[in-house]
Amino acid sequence: MSFDLDRYLADRRRAVDEALERYLPAKDAPPATVHEAMRYSVFAGGKRLRPILVIAGAEAVGGTMERVLPTACAFELIHTYSLIHDDLPAMDDDDYRRGRLTNHKVFGEAIAILAGDALLTLAFALLAEHASLEVMKEVSRAAGTFGMIGGQVADIQSEGKSVDAETLEYIHRHKTAALIRCALRSGALLAGAAPSALRAISEAGSHLGLAFQIVDDILDVEGSLEALGKTAGSDRRKKKVTYPDHFGLEASRLKAKSLIEDAKAALAPLGPRAEPIWALADFIFQRKS
Amino acid sequence: MSFDLDRYLADRRRAVDEALERYLPAKDAPPATVHEAMRYSVFAGGKRLRPILVIAGAEAVGGTMERVLPTACAFELIHTYSLIHDDLPAMDDDDYRRGRLTNHKVFGEAIAILAGDALLTLAFALLAEHASLEVMKEVSRAAGTFGMIGGQVADIQSEGKSVDAETLEYIHRHKTAALIRCALRSGALLAGAAPSALRAISEAGSHLGLAFQIVDDILDVEGSLEALGKTAGSDRRKKKVTYPDHFGLEASRLKAKSLIEDAKAALAPLGPRAEPIWALADFIFQRKS
Numbered sequence: 001m002s003f004d005l006d007r008y009l010a011d012r013r014r015a016v017d018e019a020l021e022r023y024l025p026a027k028d029a030p031p032a033t034v035h036e037a038m039r040y041s042v043f044a045g046g047k048r049l050r051p052i053l054v055i056a057g058a059e060a061v062g063g064t065m066e067r068v069l070p071t072a073c074a075f076e077l078i079h080t081y082s083l084i085h086d087d088l089p090a091m092d093d094d095d096y097r098r099g100r101l102t103n104h105k106v107f108g109e110a111i112a113i114l115a116g117d118a119l120l121t122l123a124f125a126l127l128a129e130h131a132s133l134e135v136m137k138e139v140s141r142a143a144g145t146f147g148m149i150g151g152q153v154a155d156i157q158s159e160g161k162s163v164d165a166e167t168l169e170y171i172h173r174h175k176t177a178a179l180i181r182c183a184l185r186s187g188a189l190l191a192g193a194a195p196s197a198l199r200a201i202s203e204a205g206s207h208l209g210l211a212f213q214i215v216d217d218i219l220d221v222e223g224s225l226e227a228l229g230k231t232a233g234s235d236r237r238k239k240k241v242t243y244p245d246h247f248g249l250e251a252s253r254l255k256a257k258s259l260i261e262d263a264k265a266a267l268a269p270l271g272p273r274a275e276p277i278w279a280l281a282d283f284i285f286q287r288k289s
Numbered sequence: 290m291s292f293d294l295d296r297y298l299a300d301r302r303r304a305v306d307e308a309l310e311r312y313l314p315a316k317d318a319p320p321a322t323v324h325e326a327m328r329y330s331v332f333a334g335g336k337r338l339r340p341i342l343v344i345a346g347a348e349a350v351g352g353t354m355e356r357v358l359p360t361a362c363a364f365e366l367i368h369t370y371s372l373i374h375d376d377l378p379a380m381d382d383d384d385y386r387r388g389r390l391t392n393h394k395v396f397g398e399a400i401a402i403l404a405g406d407a408l409l410t411l412a413f414a415l416l417a418e419h420a421s422l423e424v425m426k427e428v429s430r431a432a433g434t435f436g437m438i439g440g441q442v443a444d445i446q447s448e449g450k451s452v453d454a455e456t457l458e459y460i461h462r463h464k465t466a467a468l469i470r471c472a473l474r475s476g477a478l479l480a481g482a483a484p485s486a487l488r489a490i491s492e493a494g495s496h497l498g499l500a501f502q503i504v505d506d507i508l509d510v511e512g513s514l515e516a517l518g519k520t521a522g523s524d525r526r527k528k529k530v531t532y533p534d535h536f537g538l539e540a541s542r543l544k545a546k547s548l549i550e551d552a553k554a555a556l557a558p559l560g561p562r563a564e565p566i567w568a569l570a571d572f573i574f575q576r577k578s
Contacts, residue, residue: 090402110445113402124429129422133418
């Protein structure tokens with residue numbers, strides 16, 4: 001019987017959504033505006049890819065979803081905070097995200113900045129309550145200037161410039177891949193992964209993270225507003241550096257495909273328990289939004 | 290022999306500055322701009338009050354400065370991130386802070402937002418490496434929407450409005466006092482404070498935190514740009530709700546004085562080891578900037 005990815009994703013998305021519902025302050029808890037703003041962006045129909053990677057990372061080494069759900073939610077909060085701040089007028093100046101108005105278009109810039117700050121802070125509160133110091137160390141590094149923020153800074157500074165392949169890879173590895181790799185690793189760490197399993201998962205995470213961002217670049221060129229929920233072609237309009245611009249669409253597709261295969265190969269030693277990560281790898285490559 | 294506060298403060302400021310120098314990424318470490326921006330605001334001549342409260346909280350229960358220095362630095366990073374974001378055009382729109390141009394005036398809004406995000410993230414990295422899950426829980430709560438961010442939201446939403454005494458106290462207790470109380474508590478927790486000592490320190494922290502913000506409001510009315518390093522009267526210009534506006538200058542001074550006395554009384558059971566906190570209480574009341 002083949003693995004039912006749609007059902008796997010739907011089950012875990014539901015569990016993640018229910019947990020996020022519990023962990024986020026009620027929207028009428030004072031100060032209500034910021035809680036409403038946090039919820040607006042968290043419950044905007046995200047794919048929950050990062051939380052599901054945390055869960056799959058745990059399952060791949062024999063752990064359970066229950067143990068890692070709060071940590072899974074923390075990754076979604078960090079991801080959401082980064083989107084809210086990235087969309088601000090001073091940054092990417094985006095009006096739409098996931099088919100809805102961006103946070104600052106609804107709540108104003110001040111509340112959007114604070115809602116982002118609050119989501120990052122709440123993510124660490126969840127980790128402090130439910131994860132471990134080891135996971136917190138990894139997450140704070142992957143989200144900081146040697147990870148996600150570093151990639152974002154390099155991305156902003158490269159806008160409108162011609163950059164070499166090395167800089168492009170630096171941006172993609174940091175802006176997106178660092179947190180995706182960390183999600184898989186955190187699940188595995190909390191589930192008590194043996195060193196060899198952790199190495200395999202880390203390697204798969206690096207490949208998947210980079211593949212994810214390349215596919216994102218491809219979708220930005222190809223996708224429609226309807227499918228993406230954001231304005232397609234926005235990378236080019238903002239003169240962002242992208243894989244397709246640098247290597248062409250076809251080479252970008254081949255690169256993503258080869259990274260997906262590398263990720264699967266890295267997971268081979270884990271056997272059938274890694275099947276969800278295999279399936280997620282295919283999902284990352286085939287997604288249309 | 291009476292306690293030499295000036296020497297105590299100078300010694301600890303130097304230790305905190307040296308530790309911050311070690312913990313902040315080098316300003317030429319890539320991506321250099323954000324590291325330079327982080328350092329610009331961290332090394333802008335702050336009083337290091339929060340870090341010194343962490344140290345004094347540890348010393349008051351027999352702990353050492355060395356043990357809590359990284360945690361002390363984490364509080365300064367959180368404080369600095371909050372100032373950078375508060376100064377943004379979408380928030381308080383301030384051009385000067387501590388006598389120098391604010392972060393976004395020097396590095397632009399995008400980098401200022403990211404530098405703030407990065408300081409908050411680095412604070413949690415330091416705590417994960419050197420503190421405890423218990424302290425991280427308390428810090429993430431004190432810095433979040435039920436603490437500092439909550440106060441900031443209420444503050445913004447009250448601008449230009451007439452608010453009651455209860456709202457004014459909510460803002461002050463959350464915007465400033467929560468983190469100051471948490472600084473004292475975190476030092477004491479890491480030093481293994483007994484429950485009764487922790488209670489005494491928490492009570493003192495609540496009083497000191499509120500006193501600090503009332504004195505801040507008073508200084509904003511009375512101070513000069515030279516002494517404050519920011520534009521005096523800016524609260525009134527921005528129609529911020531303040532103690533002096535609500536109760537008058539003299540009543541505000543009496544309230545601050547009485548809170549300082551309450552803090553000292555709460556510390557009595559700790560004996561002479563709490564002398565640095567006593568002295569800091571006087572410092573908070575008497576400071577001119």
